[in-house]
Amino acid sequence: MADNKFAAYICSGCGIGDKLNVGALEKIATKEGKMAVVKSHPFLCSTEGVDLIKNDIANDGVTHVCIAACSRRAKAEAFTFPETAVSRANLREGVLWVVAEGADHDEVRQEMAEDYVRMGCAEVKKMMSPAGNPDKAQSKRIMVVGGGMSGMTAALAAADAGYEVVLVEKTGKLGGFANNMLKRVPFNAPHAEAQPTGVEELAAKVTGNAKIKLHLNSTLTETAGAPGRFVAKIAQESGAVAEETVGAIVQATGFTTYPLDKLPELGGGQANVVDQAGLEAMAKAANGGAIKRADGKEVKSVVFVQCAGQRGSGGNGDGSHLEYCSGHCCATSIKQATYFKDANPDVDTVVMYQDLRVPGMGEDFYRSAQKKGVIFTKAKVNKVAGGDACKVEFKDLILDEDTATDADLVVLATGQVPVSGVNLDEWTTTVTAAESGDEAAKEKKSALQKISVLNLNYRQGPDMPQFKYGFADSHFICFPYETRRTGIYAAGPTRRPMDMFQAQEDATGAAMKAIQAVENATRGRAAHPRAWDLSFPKARLEGCTQCKRCTVECPFGAIDEDEKRFPVFNEQRCRRCGTCMGACPVRVISFENYSCDTVGSQIKAVNIPDEFEEKPRILILACENDAYPALDMAGLQRLTYSAYVRAIPVRCLGSVNTIWITDALNSGYDGVMMMGCKKGDDYQCHFVKGSEMAYYRMSKIGDTLKQLGLEPERVQTQEVAITDNAKVAKLIDDYVAQLNEMGPSPMKGFG
Amino acid sequence: MSNANQQAVAKYKNNFLKEVEANVEEGHWVKMCMQCGVCAGSCPLGPHWEHSPQKIFMMIRAGKREEVLGSDSMWMCTSCYNCIVRCPRKLPITHIMHGLANYSHRLGLAPKGQPTREIAKLFWDNLVKTGRVNELKFSLAMYFKDGFGQGVKNAMAMQGIGLGLMKAGRLNPMEIFGGHVCKDKSGVQKMIAKAREIEDRRKSLA
Incomplete structure (x- = not known):
């Protein structure tokens, strides 16, 4: 450490020099901060000011710089000096602008500024310029799990951006749910007619893309590693296991439909009562012609029941079934009603809704269906009886009366259930019970392993943490694709209920995040939200008491344990939040530029x-x-x-x-x-x-x-x-x- | 049941919406209502009639033929156009209401004794006789529509205004004897009869 040379630069611009005694601050930096070089400048972020600092670094051997000027959030680019540790004393936003005006406050204002200079000097002494993770990951390949519309879109987006892609699909055919659909809700202007799904064209593009390696009839039996160095074992139908090294993963495992037999009150399971997926199959079979029931009779009247088993309103009124709105079903029912109207305008099509919600450009589609004569009735459906003439009992919410109607066919708009693998809370309790010798728990554990999507070998469990209702964790507004497993991004209905258009948008977003992740990992940097950060946690293991708090509390599952229960950091998985550092009772975890010491010394530096x-x-x-x-x-x-x-x-x-x-x-x-x-x-x-x-x-x-x-x-x-x-x-x-x-x-x- | 009504029932059976679309002015707009209720909330006469436009449109879709055509709602419309201005789906609601009123009147299903309908009838009969509106006869017909005793009471209550109008030269008492007529009275009457014939033919009500 003999080579370290500390310097403080105090800016007197932006009015700092008018309100504060810069001379006194210089003295503090020299005497109390023990800075070897102390300079002030009237405009430190100007080229001239920055050159002054650069010159001292290049020619005067300065290695550590404390800049007393504006907030660390301002002028960050100007005050970035490679391989130099930099601390910032916030005199402008932190003192000048927030301390009340007037001579009465001169004394406290100056004291505050002096303390910030002391803190900046104390901090920089404990800092080191982060060198980046020496264990730089190598793989920039991206694995996409799931070959439906979302998965294929993600794979193509990544491949088009120049990245090699490994696409793993459970079934023998690309396309997923879209394969069973006749048409999709319009996504182009004028948003008036249902459009072809385009699934076959997309599948052909994926198959023909030289950058995409396909694994059909395949599932993941193990995923190990971290961003930039995931190793996935892919079991094929034949029993053979392929191994792929990838840098990031996009999980686009989609959804399943809510089981119809859970909705007996709405006729689930009875003749001539189908869900939207069932109707889609009937429409596909009719292929533009008259849609026929299972018994061969042409459908002349159809009732669509919206929100069936959704929004806690499945007819039980007790919050059973799905509690959420699946978002796509209104537009889907509108689309399916137009299947009937387009084939034969005389078919009676009634959509019974409580709140019709058509996000995006769906209002245009809604209007278009109304023009075709689809009737929309605001009603709460209480009971559906299947059979030759299905009786739908409902309450008309506009006319406020209980009434009923007959239909040849009833379509229940049931919701999306995410395919997101194992619930980690359930996993943890099962594993704990299994470890204590509970046989039932052992069986349950292997059953859980079978439904797992990723089969991660992380200590926290085989899949990514789930959020509400079993959807993969993500922040709806701020960071939708991020999960709590770094380098693994969720896209499509596994993340939240959505339609095909949103899923494709989502898939593109997740592919972009995956690209960022591999680029950062191969540069030894952190991923979101400290994407530029070169520091990474280091543990002084000789002081470690093996208390496991860091491994348990890490929100991202970045820390494993070795056989002696010492923490093993997977730096590429780390987001640099420092939760492990906060957790450590013996304070052995630190970052080069952020540690118990860098903050502790600031606290102690205050007068x-x-x-x-x-x-x-x-x-x-x-x-x-x-x-x-x-x-x-x-x-x-x-x-x-x-x-x-x-x-x-x-x-x-x-x-x-x-x-x-x-x-x-x-x-x-x-x-x-x-x-x-x-x-x-x-x-x-x-x-x-x-x-x-x-x-x-x-x-x-x-x-x-x-x-x-x-x-x-x-x-x-x-x-x-x-x-x-x-x-x-x-x-x-x-x-x-x-x-x-x-x-x-x-x-x-x-x- | 009037002849026209019987025919309409036979023709459209249970599909009242189709009947409205075919016969009611701007009736093809009814299916475009999205049941937001802005019309109901905007109508200044809202509390005073049986069904809001929103409900009327829903009833049409639900096939409630007798209730819709017998409703007093469309007769209460004052044509303020608030609903048209505010309708997010751009439905010409005022016009639809008048269309419905006209249709129910023709079918003989409109509510009996509904004041707006009575006034409209008196006004029309008054007008087609001479080609001019005879204000004195029109007012008197209004006063006496509910019988002689009520008519005298109405006239007494309004006498101040009547005298004032007379003094100002706005009301000629001699109009009670025949009154003024337009130049070609029979020509006007023929014209109206022809128009009626054309309209009836168009609406297949002849």
Whole structure:
């Protein structure tokens, strides 16, 4: 470490020089920060300013740079110096813009800036420039699991972008569900007529593409490895097992239909009551001609029952059946009604709906069907009796009356059930029971293994974690294709219910994510959301107590255990959130540029005034994804908040190690506030479980605080979204007021 | 049951929607309603009639022939055009309502004694006689439509306005004797009769 040379650069632009005493800040950096080089510049992010730093790095041997200027989120490109560790002291958004105007506040403003300079200098001393994962993965091939519309689209998208693709399909034919369909809902203007599915053309394209290697009649018996180096064992019908090395996986395993026999009240299982898939087969058999029933009779009247066994409204009214809307069924029924109308306009077609929902351009299709004479009746269907003249009993919701009608055929619009493999919660309990010798559990375990799609050999179980209703986990808005298994992306109805158009869009998106994943993995970098990050977790195993917390708490299943129960990091699977670092009770896990030390030294660098000065100090640990940007935005909008707080960005609240809290309280901080993303089912945490983990850990800290003689309220955890700029300012001020009432921390002066 | 009504019933049997599409002005729009209820919510007379346009359209699709044609709803329409302006599906609702009123009147199914219908009838009869509207006779016919006693009461209640109109020269009491007529009275009457004939033929009601 003898070669390290530390330098601090203080910018006096953007008004920093007018409000703050830059000379004093320079002195702090030199004397307290112990920086070898300290310079200030009136416009540090200008070419001239950046050249000043570059020159010092090139000619003066500077290896570590602390830049005291704007937020680390601003001017990131200008202040990136390869192979140089850089810390940022946030004087602009963090001090200048948020401390109230006026000479009254000059003193606290200057103190705040000085602390941030101290923190920046302390942090950079503990940092190293990340070198990237030396174990660079090699494979840029992409495996697509499932050969339906989604899978084929994903495979073609990746192949067209120049990547080799391995496509694994369970059956002997490409096309999946679309093979059984006559036509699809229109996806081109004018959105008036059902269009050909195009499944055969797509299958021919896939088969003829030299970059796509096909495995038909094949399933995955094992998937091992990590992004850039997955090894998949593909069992073929013959019993032979092929092995493929791939860089990323797109799971497009689609859906199955909700079983009709679960809907006896709607005539499920009875003659002349079919589901949409059943009707599709009848229409395909008729091929544009008159649609005939199983008994050969031509259908003259048909009733479509929407939301059958869906939206908790399967007729039982007790929330049984599927709780969700499958999204495509309204448009599908409209399409199927036009099959009848196109063949014979005199066929009575009635669609009974409670809420007709046609996303996308479906309204045009709806209108087109109305023009053809399809009748739409807002009704709740109570009972369907099959037979020669199926009796449909329903309540007309517009005319508010119970009535009934007869039809030759009844079509139930049942929902999509995802094919997403094994439920990991079920898996974990089964495995635990099986390990304790339970025979039934052992049988169940092998049954579960049979339904598994990926058969991952991860310690967390054979498939990706499921979200609500068995769909593959994904964040609907922020990162739809990401799952909690890095490098494995879900696409199509396995991710959420959807129609063919959406599934194809989805598949393209997932293919693009897979490409990003292999590119990042082969460059030794992290995948989403820290896609540029070269750092990776390192564990000092000699200090490890084999407590397994890191392996259990890692949201991405990145950490395995060796036979001695030491953690084994699969760096390519790691998203760099630091949840393992926050979990580790003996603090042996760290990143080159982010560790217990880099944050701990910042906490300790703050100058804590004694209790008689009546200047409390509050530590804010803010999630860099949402909360810290919100703080910056508060500054951008010139919302003021207390100058007694000192904010440190963290990668995720999950990375917060309790040592930071105890360190802060021991050194005399009056309170610690953590700001992270929303947790729970509608989470906004970029690492899915990080903020939840932080809440859980902090819920346990109260007793420790009481033992120290501190009020539990001195540590707070708050949910902050990226748009909450006004809220953060208020949260801070309210908290400062609350702490003022509580009085100064009794720990002051002992730290 | 009128002859025209019997014919219509026989022709369309249970398919009332088809009957409406064929015979009612703008009737082919009925199937395009998406049951959003904006018309019902927009109608200023909403609380005062039996069925909103939304319900009328649903009833047509449900085949409720007698109820629709016997409804007072279309007679209560004041042609404010709020529904037409607001309908997201661009249905000409006001026109459909008038079309339905006309159709039910022709079939003899319109509600008896419905005031709007009565006024319309009086107005029409008054007009076709001379080719001009005789306001005095029209008003008096209105007052006395529910009998002589009620007519006297109505006339007494309105006498102030009547006198005022007379003083201002807006109402000529001599109109009670014949009144003024248009130049070619019989020509107008022939014209109207011909128009009626053409329309009946078009609507197959002759």
